[in-house]
Amino acid sequence: xxxxxxxxxxKMYDCFNRGDMDTLRNEVFAPxxxxxxxxxxxxxxTHRGVDQVLSFFEMIGRFFGQSxxxxxxxxGDDAVIEVHHYHGQxxxxxxxxxxxxxxxxxxxxxxxxxxxFASDQYGLDNFAWAAYQLAPIPARLGM
Numbered sequence: 001x002x003x004x005x006x007x008x009x010x011k012m013y014d015c016f017n018r019g020d021m022d023t024l025r026n027e028v029f030a031p032x033x034x035x036x037x038x039x040x041x042x043x044x045x046t047h048r049g050v051d052q053v054l055s056f057f058e059m060i061g062r063f064f065g066q067s068x069x070x071x072x073x074x075x076g077d078d079a080v081i082e083v084h085h086y087h088g089q090x091x092x093x094x095x096x097x098x099x100x101x102x103x104x105x106x107x108x109x110x111x112x113x114x115x116x117f118a119s120d121q122y123g124l125d126n127f128a129w130a131a132y133q134l135a136p137i138p139a140r141l142g143m
Contacts (some may be wrong), residue, residue: 009111081101086099
């Protein structure tokens, strides 16, 4: 079971790097999954359900290059912890380059929960604010 859990997380990165959201939806993520990204930028927060998680993935795919897994291992029978390298650049020239650690919980052969731990949260926050602008008020407030 634990080797297949590692393979599932590796498959997630392969799909993300290729932009294959259909395989992520149908083969990798549980429909009711939760993706937690504690941060202070527009993409942060808790994303609930596969639709929200895939929207998050599509947004980060706009400015981030491919993510490369550097270390990966099991954590008990139902979890995988990995460290990956990421980089990105905005059209205005903002650059980010760092590492994240993510703990993925697996249930019934699919990722049900993920929690990101950033190595440079302030750097990611600053980059995301440069990359992702909020809608102007009143649209931002739904007025």
